[in-house]
Structure formats: structure tokens, C-alpha cells
Amino acid sequence: MNHSIKKIIKKAAEKLILQKGFRDTTIKEISKSAKISVGTIYRYYKNKEEILNDIGRMDLKDVSYSQDNKRKEIMNVALDVFGTKGYTRTNMEDIANKMGMSKAFIYQYFNNKDELFLSTIRESSQMQTIFNLSKINEPINIEESLTEIGMTFLSIFKNPRKLKLMRIIIAETPNFPEIGEFFFRQVVEKVTESLSKILKPYASSDIDPVLSIRLFIGAIWSLVFLQEMLPLKDRKYDDKAIIRNAIKIFQHGFLKYDNNS
Incomplete structure (x- = not known):
């Protein structure tokens, strides 16, 4: 299958x-x-539902364009308010006032503040590229796949709104462990476990694939996080250089060693 x-x-x-x-x-x-x-599409998929299932976004089936836009508008405003006031001091009325709407309008789409906040994390994280990659059942190019993974994670820090989300999660987790737990379970854990499955065939027998992919992602995140969060403008590394070097270290420490090379 192509x-x-x-x-x-x-x-x-x-x-x-x-x-x-x-x-x-x-x-x-x-x-x-x-x-x-059209014929080519039908060679791979029977209908739109199958395409959605392969994308991993079956939630889009029941959401109309107008509904989806309203939900996104609420979450965009909520992210700004959460980023300014923090999760603890933000209430639904703050978000409604910022939108110029009533609380009742927001409650049509979200049952409470927790649901709104967690939905904001889920949508803003935008890890769909990673989840799509993890569904590949065919042989992969390790370097290309790791580059795609690395660049996807780096993109979080290039978007001020996503960076704000990360700050919120870090700041609020000590008081509300469920926030960090949710982010870990729904994003970090799902991504690393899915990716470890496709990388496992290429790994040395004594290496833990899940731990290894977390170390790979962690190496990228920690470096860029320091660059973006701290005033290190004169010591920043190029994105491609970060990914290229992280991949080299990962490949030499993770992949099977070829005695003939």
C-alpha cells in the first residue's frame, strides 16, 4: 500500500x-x-468514515463547521485567560466576559472549567502528526521519521500560544496534579508508547524503546525550553542542528550495532 x-x-x-x-x-x-x-481514493478507503478513522479524528464526524468554530473560539479565549490569571483564579465568567458572551453560551459546549481546560490542552497540543506517524505499518526511514517527530515537538515552542499552554501546565501541576497527569497520559504517554512500537524492530535487544523515545524527545524539549523560557538569544541553536544532532546521538545509542560497518 502506498x-x-x-x-x-x-x-x-x-x-x-x-x-x-x-x-x-x-x-x-x-x-x-x-x-x-476518485477511483484512487476508493482503492484505499470505502468511505469518508474510513478516512477519518485512519486520520484518528472520528470526533470530527459529529461536529459541524459552525460548532467547531465556536468551540475553537472559546478555547482560544480560554487559553489567553488561563495564561494571564492561571487555572486556579480563572472562572467561566472571566472567559465569558472576555468573549462578550454569557456563561450559558460557554456551557452549551463545555460542562465545566475542568472540561474546558483539558480540551484546551488536548486541542492546543496538536500532536496529530505524531499519532498519524505511529499508525504506519510499513517499513520506515528512521532518520526521516525521527526528523518529523522532532520538528513536530519543536513547533510547540515556536508558537507563543502553545508555549503559554506549557507554562500553564508547569505552573498549575503542583497544586492540581490531575492537570499534569492528564497531559502526561493523553499526550506524552500515548505518543511515546505509539512511537516505540514502530521503532522497536530497529532497536537493540537490551534497549527499552519507550524510555529511549522519551529520552530523545526530552533532549530536544529541554534544550529548546531553556532557549525560549530564558534570555539566551545569543546562544540559540538552529532547529535543524538540534534535530540532526539529537538523531545522531539517538541512532548510535539506540539502534542495533552493525559489526560490519
């Missing part, structure tokens, strides 16, 4: 569904956007 074709189809489908909603998006429109024939 992974590159499926990747193009999924990317086009997700973009259109986010723009128009699931019901209003057709296979024909997906084929046009992907510049792939």
Missing part, C-alpha cells in the same frame, strides 16, 4: 472537513484537493 498517497488523501480530507464540516465534504472534493482521482 503510504505517500494515503498521506496526501488524509491531509486533504482533514483540511476540507475542518473547513466545511464532515457532512458537507464529499469524496469528489477530497480528490480534487488532493489532486488524486
